Amino acid sequence: MSTESEAGIYARESEFLDRYVQVGVAGSRVLSVSFPESPDEDAESELPLLDRIQAYLEGDNDDFSDIDVAMTMPTDQRSVLESVRAVPYGEQVSVKQLTRMAAGLDPEDDDDIRLVRTALSENPAPLVIPDHRVRDGPSAAPPGVEQALRSVEGL
Template identity: 50%
Template sequence: MSLAGTTGVYARSYERLDRAIKIGFASGHVISVSFPRTIPEDVDTDHELLDRISEYLEGSEETFADVELGLTLPTDRRAVLEAVESVPYGESASVSRITRMAGRDDNDPEDLEFVKDALRDNPTPLFVPDHRVEGGPYATPSDVRETFRDVEELR
């Protein structure tokens, strides 16, 4: 999906979530995702990516793999989020597995805590699908996470 040139903030309310999804863009890259209860007044509600999220919430198998992210993170944190991104639609992975996928030792408490911190600070939940990680923590609020898990039939 070409988002070339897209800059700004877009949001839309989704009945299934009982809240909105707000997406920040810079130079065609998604840089932030949040889940406010209401749509802020200063955002645009019309964007193709918001349409795709609607389809996802209605059960369309959507991976968002083509959405370019603008993650301004240290390389080691980026490795954690890339590991999360690689978990396929409809599947889940434990924090331990994500730790190993990120090249860290899941038997090392410091490595596990590092991965948990990266998950907690995920700036683009849904596109870096932390809802697919078992035993978080998560950047995605619990009610939103449960809806995403229901959509993907993760149990």
């Protein structure tokens, strides 16, 4: 899906999260999703993706799988985050299950488990890349936001 915008920072306040949802976009790709207490000064508020996020937070089932995210990280971390995107709305996996899902990783290898945990904690676009669906893993979203996202999906 195209974000239908030019490059920029977009933010909208979420009463549900008690903070802003901020999205960085370049062309048709999402560069980042964050949850600041106050948005960047030059952030604009009109972005179709922010409309979808607001609807999601109000209970719409949306997995955001059609959103193109710029994956500018090492290949092994990209594989982990692509695997997270395959976890359906309302379902969750463990770090070991996610490690098994990622190509070439061994859930019994401590280094591979560490790699998965690092990829999750450095996720550039939490919510769009739903690290909150990994029940025992770190999230790049603040803890309160992670719990709110989990509650939206009944996790």
